[in-house]
Amino acid sequence: MSDTPILSIEHVGVRFGGLVAIADLHFDVHAGEIVSLIGPNGAGKTTAFNVMTGFLKPSQGQVRFRGTSLQGLQPHEIVRLGLGRTFQRTSVFPDDTVFDNVMIGLHRQGRARVLDTLLGRDRAGEARLRERARDLLDWVGLSGRAGEKAGALAYGEQRLVGVALALATEPAMLLLDEPVSGMNASETQVFVRLIRSIRDRGITLLLVEHDMPMVMEISDRIVVLNYGRLIAEGPPAAIRADPAVIEAYLGHSSAALHQDGAGRTAATETIDA
Amino acid sequence: MIRHIPALALLAALAALPFALGQNPYLLNALITTGIVTIAAMSLNLLLGFTGQLSLGHIAFFGIGAYVSALTSLGFDVELVGGVRVVHEPWPPVVGFLLAVLATAACGYLVGRLSFRVRGAYFVIVTISFAEVVRLVALNWVELTQGPLALTGIPPFSLGLPGLGTTTLRTKLQNYYLVLVVGTLCYALIARLVASRFGRAMRGLKENESLALSVGINATRTLTVAAVISAAMAGAAGSLYAHYLRIIDPDVFLFSTTVTMVIMVVGGGKGTLLGPIVGGLIFGLLPVALRPVMVPEAQWMVFGLVLIAIQFVMPKGIVPGVARLVTRRRASAATAPRIPMEVRP
Amino acid sequence: MPEFLQHLLNTLILGGTYALLGIGLTLIFGIMNVVNFTHGALYTVGAYVMYIAVTALGLSFFAALPTAILGGLLLGAILDLVLLRPLRGADMDTTMLVMIGAGIVLQSGTLWLFGGVAKSIPTPFPDAPLQLGPVSVSWLRLFVLGAALVLIGLTYGLINRTRLGLAMRATFQDHDTASLMGVNVRLIYTATFALGSSLAAAAGALLGPVYVVFPQMGGMAELKAFAIVILGGLGNITGAAIGGFILALAEELGAGYISSGYRDAMGFLIIIAVLVFKPTGLFAKAERIG
Secondary structure (H helix, E strand, O other): OOOOOOEEEEEEEEEEOOEEEEEEEEEEEOOOOEEEEEOOOOOOHHHHHHHHOOOOOOOEEEEEEOOEEOOOOOHHHHHHHOEEEOOOOOOOOOOOEHHHHHHHHHHHHOOOOHHHHHHOOOHHHHHHHHHHHHHHHHHHOOHHHOOOEHHHOOHHHHHHHHHHHHHHOOOOEEEEEOOOOOOOHHHHHHHHHHHHHHHHOOOEEEEEOOOHHHHHHHOOEEEEEEOOEEEEEEOHHHHHHOHHHHHHOEOEOHHHHHOOOOOOOHHHHHHHO | OHHHHHHHHHHHHHHHHHHHOOOOHHHHHHHHHHHHHHHHHHHHHHHHHHHOOOOOOOHHHHHHHHHHHHHHHHOEEEEOOOOOEEEEOOOOHHHHHHHHHHHHHHHHHHHHHHHHHOOHHHHHHHHHHHHHHHHHHHHHOHHHHOHHHOEEOOOOOEEEEOOOEEEEOOOHHHHHHHHHHHHHHHHHHHHHHHOOHHHHHHHHHHHOHHHHHHOOOOHHHHHHHHHHHHHHHHHHHHHHHHHHHOEEOHHHHOHHHHHHHHHHHHHHOOOOOOHHHHHHHHHHHHHHHHOOOOOHHHHHHHHHHHHHHHHHHOOOOHHHHHHHHHHHHHHHOOOOOOOOOOOOO | OHHHHHHHHHHHHHHHHHHHHHHHHHHHHHHHOOOOOOHHHHHHHHHHHHHHHHHOOOOOHHHHHHHHHHHHHHHHHHHHHHHHHHHOOOOHHHHHHHHHHHHHHHHHHHHHHHOOOOEOOOOOOOOOOEEEOOEEEOHHHHHHHHHHHHHHHHHHHHHHHOHHHHHHHHHHHOHHHHHHOOOOHHHHHHHHHHHHHHHHHHHHHHHHHHOOEOOOHHHHHHHHHHHHHHHHOOOOHHHHHHHHHHHHHHHHHHHHHOOHHHOOHHHHHHHHHHHHHOOOOOOOOOOOOO
16 A cells, blocks of 8 residues: 555535535545445435535535545546446436446447547447456356346346446546445345455445445445544444444444444344434 | 348338339428428437437527528628628538538537536527527528528529539439438438447436446537537438428428427437437328318327327337337247346355 | 606516516426426417407406406316326426427417417507606506506415415425425325416416417417526526516517517527526525435
């Protein structure tokens, strides 16, 4: 891991009129890490993601990716810099097949200009893209579903399509928005393996998640938000014991934080509520 | 190549059609004007069907194309604000065609840039307003456009190759084949576009915009390019119209023609390649079929009722509706039901 | 100067009816999120009902007006029940096209029934205009202004002081929450469409006698109503009212000082300008958080 962080959130604040969604958020992610962003519902996690990926303008502060400020950049420009993301809901193009979904996702890798298209000069490029799409589907384990309409897939499989789309943009870093929410234990394990394989290919990961056992199992570091503020930051063991974090989750069973990742208790369900 | 068979079969049928109809001039005329409006419908489908932007001002591009082409080939002499006098000598109609395409492409560029700021219902209203403003300009700038008195005596196209001589397209048969050729080129263009990376970008934006942005698709650029190509094609159709009818008046901008185009696209099947053509043939020739039995007002009532009925019965249009019936019949003939696969670890 | 005052007076009169048109559309557009392409047809229907009531049915002018408004109310309710209710939840394109179809049917039907010749509606007012210092105004137009203001006032009262109005405002803000609070949202939608249509019919009934009545009169009216709604912001009644007067002013001044042929273009130019520079409308409040 290098010294300069790959992603820096620098004193970011977001206000909607009088409502403070995020207040002075400040943390870094280093290359090669898997960092998880956790916190009770409404803590501002998806808002933070939207700021990082250009879907929302912060009221103050800025985000730096690989040293470049993301201020004022459009989402498609940020993707071009190498920062990709998935979405919590609607992670697919529903009316297209899984294969075509990934082909759409490979937009950045296609270099064809419209004029070339009209004159039919990009055939070789298209063949390369199709091969890449097959590789990506293999990677996430959806090769068997390639010909099916993405909208008809099971929820968990749609998430995999979403990840394939994000990977298609050849990111240096990936933001995953609640990747395993709504999944059962075995589906979650599939995802955990996928996440590890993504990290093994050198892609840095920042996740938002509620599934505590999974978060504890997979993260190098955890950042905890509550009411739009960062209340704790550190390795899983430290977070588990942090009194501020336990208090933030008070009213939900604090036992959830002490799970070893062997399974989920009913308590973790309440955190999702 | 195989999937192009329906389109090729249709092309062959259309090429043979005039002779099957005994070159009846009345029917040929109906086919020619229907064909021209169908080309405009195909261009509307590019925006409406493939990017999901409902542009109800599309007739503006058609009309602008018609007027630009007509004025280029007729010449004009106007005095602008500030006493500046602009005189233009007549140029060959083919140049008019090219200028029409360029002018409407420029208009399409403006619409594309605008559509980024304004979406949904507001976009619909802006496009309608744009068409109305253009119509009022055509109506009132009498010095240039002759207003309601119409531009008359527009010369027909003359096509020629150096050394081979030129032909002036005066007969209906010649014009029919011109329209067929241009229509086929436009169809091929759209088909190629849709199958390309650009086509995928359009689909992505239509189906899930935030997701499309998140994979690096530039919404403004995609919509703008779609608008430019769409407008240019409509402008080309307008030019064909001007040089075939040889008379153009501001009524070319009437909302009713937009409605006809919309019915063609939506009724035929928006977002499909054959949809606007099927819709074009049916709804373009329907008035011809109804004319002996109904007055125009009643015909329009039928149009309106059909438009309503389609939304209830076949909201996706005729081509997808028929395709669904065909696949359903094939599916019921299939053997075992599919067993859902489990998520493999 | 007297010329300017005359324009101002004309603006008030025209603006009042435009405001009615605009308020009706902004209610429908705002609460139901439907691009109502039948609004112009309702305007036309209002004018024709007025015409029939006065000439064929022999009603007095002052009884014909409520008849026309009632006619608009009924027709609006029917349109919603037959066309919109079954399609609730479909995408915007579908509802838009159904409304366009219905608008075509209504306009062509009117043309078919009455023919294209413009009709004029006899009024009980004296022909000689009233002189108010440097400006003159006909009794008819004065009546139109008064009636429009009364109707605007009544609409305000309905929206802001009655339970129905409260339910409509709640549905406008968030129809899911409103239905959880016990609001019969289906009924509100029908009531909204009927109310909006009746206002369009009222505008037609008031302007019909001032000008003439012909089947295509709704087309322009509808486009102007859109302009007003965009000016004032979706669902914003005050904005629509003010927008109506602004449009009337732009038209009057444009026609008076530029050229009368471009009078109608004013509305569209305003639409384009507003949407390019301030897409949420001149009077829109801060955006709600989704």
